[in-house]
Each structure stands twice: as structure tokens, then as C-alpha cells.
Amino acid sequence: MTDMKEFDHEHQYxxxxxxxxxxxxxxxxxxxxxxRQTFIRACGQILVVMRDEITRFVEDQAIEIMxxxxxxxxxxLSQPEQRGKRQG
Numbered sequence: 035m036t037d038m039k040e041f042d043h044e045h046q047y048x049x050x051x052x053x054x055x056x057x058x059x060x061x062x063x064x065x066x067x068x069x070r071q072t073f074i075r076a077c078g079q080i081l082v083v084m085r086d087e088i089t090r091f092v093e094d095q096a097i098e099i100m101x102x103x104x105x106x107x108x109x110x111l112s113q114p115e116q117r118g119k120r121q122g
Contacts, residue, residue: 047073
């Protein structure tokens with residue numbers, strides 16, 4: 035049986051913070067709350083897109099769409115200022 039904790043939104047949020055090199059310790063409480071809510075809402079949106087939108091296409095087209103979406107995300111995440119490196 036699959037360990038569902040791996041797919042728990044809190045676990046994924048913690049992984050997101052690590053991948054983005056973000057420290058919760060230094061964040062104001064309101065920023066922590068808003069960031070967590072935004073992350074979870076974005077996860078919900080992508081799940082809806084995958085369930086309701088992408089499944090309307092044949093497999094090859096669906097794969098092409100998901101690859102394009104990944105490229106768009108990767109482009110943003112590859113920019114240093116998007117990975118928590120920006121000090122302001």
C-alpha cells in the first residue's frame with residue numbers, strides 16, 4: 035500500500051520550502067500563513083486542471099500539454115530570484 039503521508043499537502047509544502055530555499059523561521063506569521071494557503075490553493079488548481087481539463091485529450095496530447103506546463107514552471111523556478119535567493 036502507498037504511504038499517503040508522502041502525498042499529504044503539509045509534507046509537500048515542507049518540500050516546496052526546501053526546494054525554494056525558503057526559511058519559515060525568518061518569515062512573519064502573516065507571510066507564513068499566506069504562503070501556505072497560496073501553495074495549497076495552487077496545488078488544488080493543478081489537480082483540477084489535471085482531472086477536468088487534461089483528461090479531455092488523447093494521451094499524446096495530454097503528455098504534450100503537461101510537458102509544456104512543466105517547461106513554463108521550470109522557466110520561472112530556474113530564475114534565481116524565484117528560488118528564495120533574493121535578499122531585499
